[in-house]
Amino acid sequence: MAEAQNIPVGSTTAGQIAVAAESTVATRMSAPPSFDVADFPVPHGREEEWRFTPLERLRGLHDGTAVATGDGVRIDIEAPEGVVVETVGRDDARLGKAGTPVDRVAAQAYSAFEKAGVVTVPKETVLTEPIRIAVHGEGGVAYGHQVIELGAFAEAVVVIDHTGDAVLAANVDYVLGDGAKLTVVSVQDWDDKAVHVGQHNALIGRDATFKSFVVTFGGDLVRLHPRVSYAGTGGEAELFGLYFTDAGQHQEHRLLVDHNVPHCKSNAVYKGALQGEQAHAVWIGDVLIEAKAEGTDTYEMNRNLVLTDGARVDSVPNLEIETGEIVGAGHASATGRFDDEQLFYLMARGIPADEARRLVVRGFFAELVQQIAVADIEERLLVKIDEELEASV
Amino acid sequence: MATLEIRDLHVTVEADNATKEILKGVDLTVKQGETHAIMGPNGSGKSTLAYSIAGHPKYTITQGTVTLDGEDVLAMEVDERARAGMFLAMQYPVEVPGVSVSNFLRTSATAIRGEAPKLRTWVKEVKESMAALQMDPAFAERNVNEGFSGGEKKRHEILQMELLKPKIAILDETDSGLDVDALRVVSEGVNRIRETGEVGTLLITHYTRILRYIKPDFVHVFANGRIAESGGAELADKLENEGYEAYVKGGASA
Numbered sequence: 001m002a003e004a005q006n007i008p009v010g011s012t013t014a015g016q017i018a019v020a021a022e023s024t025v026a027t028r029m030s031a032p033p034s035f036d037v038a039d040f041p042v043p044h045g046r047e048e049e050w051r052f053t054p055l056e057r058l059r060g061l062h063d064g065t066a067v068a069t070g071d072g073v074r075i076d077i078e079a080p081e082g083v084v085v086e087t088v089g090r091d092d093a094r095l096g097k098a099g100t101p102v103d104r105v106a107a108q109a110y111s112a113f114e115k116a117g118v119v120t121v122p123k124e125t126v127l128t129e130p131i132r133i134a135v136h137g138e139g140g141v142a143y144g145h146q147v148i149e150l151g152a153f154a155e156a157v158v159v160i161d162h163t164g165d166a167v168l169a170a171n172v173d174y175v176l177g178d179g180a181k182l183t184v185v186s187v188q189d190w191d192d193k194a195v196h197v198g199q200h201n202a203l204i205g206r207d208a209t210f211k212s213f214v215v216t217f218g219g220d221l222v223r224l225h226p227r228v229s230y231a232g233t234g235g236e237a238e239l240f241g242l243y244f245t246d247a248g249q250h251q252e253h254r255l256l257v258d259h260n261v262p263h264c265k266s267n268a269v270y271k272g273a274l275q276g277e278q279a280h281a282v283w284i285g286d287v288l289i290e291a292k293a294e295g296t297d298t299y300e301m302n303r304n305l306v307l308t309d310g311a312r313v314d315s316v317p318n319l320e321i322e323t324g325e326i327v328g329a330g331h332a333s334a335t336g337r338f339d340d341e342q343l344f345y346l347m348a349r350g351i352p353a354d355e356a357r358r359l360v361v362r363g364f365f366a367e368l369v370q371q372i373a374v375a376d377i378e379e380r381l382l383v384k385i386d387e388e389l390e391a392s393v
Numbered sequence: 394m395a396t397l398e399i400r401d402l403h404v405t406v407e408a409d410n411a412t413k414e415i416l417k418g419v420d421l422t423v424k425q426g427e428t429h430a431i432m433g434p435n436g437s438g439k440s441t442l443a444y445s446i447a448g449h450p451k452y453t454i455t456q457g458t459v460t461l462d463g464e465d466v467l468a469m470e471v472d473e474r475a476r477a478g479m480f481l482a483m484q485y486p487v488e489v490p491g492v493s494v495s496n497f498l499r500t501s502a503t504a505i506r507g508e509a510p511k512l513r514t515w516v517k518e519v520k521e522s523m524a525a526l527q528m529d530p531a532f533a534e535r536n537v538n539e540g541f542s543g544g545e546k547k548r549h550e551i552l553q554m555e556l557l558k559p560k561i562a563i564l565d566e567t568d569s570g571l572d573v574d575a576l577r578v579v580s581e582g583v584n585r586i587r588e589t590g591e592v593g594t595l596l597i598t599h600y601t602r603i604l605r606y607i608k609p610d611f612v613h614v615f616a617n618g619r620i621a622e623s624g625g626a627e628l629a630d631k632l633e634n635e636g637y638e639a640y641v642k643g644g645a646s647a
């Protein structure tokens with residue numbers, strides 16, 4: 001696998017680090033962030049943020065023609081004692097605090113939802129069991145908004161599990177109080193026809209830790225924007241992602257980490273496997289280190305394993321640095337094939353072809369799967385990986 | 394007793410939009426317990442012989458037969474050949490990222506033996522083999538061949554040979570790129586396996602050096618895609634003194 005980019009700061013001279021006068025991450029977008037869908041023109045497909053996405057498969061989420069139906073999604077929330085689960089109206093002050101929609105569909109979701117969910121873990125509450133949010137598609141169109149807020153020093157694991165069939169545009173806000181620790185596992189295990197677009201904003205408090213796993217297997221089109229910014233110094237974000245893109249699927253993950261506060265850390269690792277005709281994975285990794293964010297330490301990596309011909313990966317890491325007073329900043333992207341020589345080697349040791357493939361893909365994902373630390377989710381992912389592979393052989 | 398029989402084997406390879414015949418009628422019989430050395434200059438087709446027998450898709454068999462105890466090896470898939478008792482120690486073992494040595498060995502042993510080895514005895518078996526090959530136990534947790542030195546890759550190949558217990562093992566230039574110490578360790582490993590009398594060994598090499606450690610019963614000189622001369626261990630001494638020139642003249646492409 002060839003490294004496309006790899007810039008560890010500290011081992012290079014200052015001249016090799018691109019220092020931007022102003023943020024191009026922001027200016028690349030066709031409109032400034034806004035909660036109002038009317039502030040965004042209907043995309044035509046050539047905009048920087050839409051150029052990889054097949055608009056015709058968004059089923060009208062991008063142009064206002066997708067109208068919410070009664071049978072969109074059913075949401076069931078299972079929460080341990082001490083957690084407050086609420087359904088609130090649009091005017092609730094807790095909505096939209098973690099970030100502002102950056103594209104037309106995220107703004108459409110914010111403009112169109114009727115009720116929002118708010119899950120609160122009070123300060124200093126340490127949960128031993130995960131909070132589980134099951135989002136089950138019932139075949140219709142839905143818009144949604146979910147807030148997950150942790151008070152100071154609270155600790156929680158949240159699993160958001162998407163299944164069934166729907167056309168869904170929904171945003172999620174994660175708000176972490178000082179010293180809070182939140183692990184989120186968002187699983188996109190949709191049926192084949194589902195369309196899911198959303199922006200996931202995390203606002204990380206002082207000395208708080210945010211760990212996120214975005215796991216995308218299903219759907220016809222999934223396009224997610226995991227975004228992170230910091231409310232105080234000492235915050236840490238770990239953004240992990242796994243995707244398994246099959247024939248005909250479009251799976252797009254567009255990350256942004258905004259180092260807007262000094263002395264924060266971020267680490268992003270996304271890994272994807274692809275197989276089949278017209279399988280298309282897109283990974284955008286934007287990291288912005290603002291001028292005031294001295295002492296930043298960040299790294300982002302995307303790895304893709306292409307199992308068959310006919311699949312396509314677009315992997316675009318962007319690192320924008322406005323201050324040289326940082327601990328480290330780097331990014332890497334590599335896309336490799338499971339090649340005939342690897343297959344031959346494993347088969348020459350008696351391992352059948354399908355098992356060889358499974359061994360390699362499981363191995364490829366193992367380091368991420370093992371870190372999830374929610375046993376039933378780990379197990380389900382491994383089963384899912386095996387199912388995906390069996391479907392292809 | 395297992396017997397590998399190669400009869401009139403012709404093999405071609407596609408290169409630069411042309412079909413090139415590399416093997417031009419190879420005849421060879423290897424029996425369990427025997428050690429055959431195949432020696433020859435670069436480009437004579439030694440490695441092609443090894444990979445053709447193992448079933449590498451790059452090579453096309455155009456004529457001839459390969460049988461193991463009468464079974465048609467050429468009709469088998471690559472993995473079936475291994476399960477039938479064939480083993481190829483490769484000159485350039487392939488990196489398999491994400492797959493640990495221990496996982497790889499166990500998966501492979503399970504496939505070859507037809508059932509998962511008992512965990513306790515298996516761990517002991519692996520540890521002993523690794524110790525004998527002077528391999529660090531931490532090696533088991535590394536990814537297959539990833540970042541291995543030349544010597545580590547070859548030890549790893551011989552480790553597999555010991556654990557998989559093939560009937561016929563082909564060692565393709567296992568000695569190339571090894572310093573004397575590594576060569577000795579690897580050779581001792583091969584000898585330990587040979588002493589069981591359970592394996593027929595086809596040792597492919599460019600140099601006579603390894604034959605000081607591994608004594609062959611038969612030596613074959615390979616030139617221009619076929620066996621040019623066969624003899625006992627003394628043939629190696631002749632090659633040591635005279636080189637391959639007598640065989641390369643008039644015909645060989647190298």
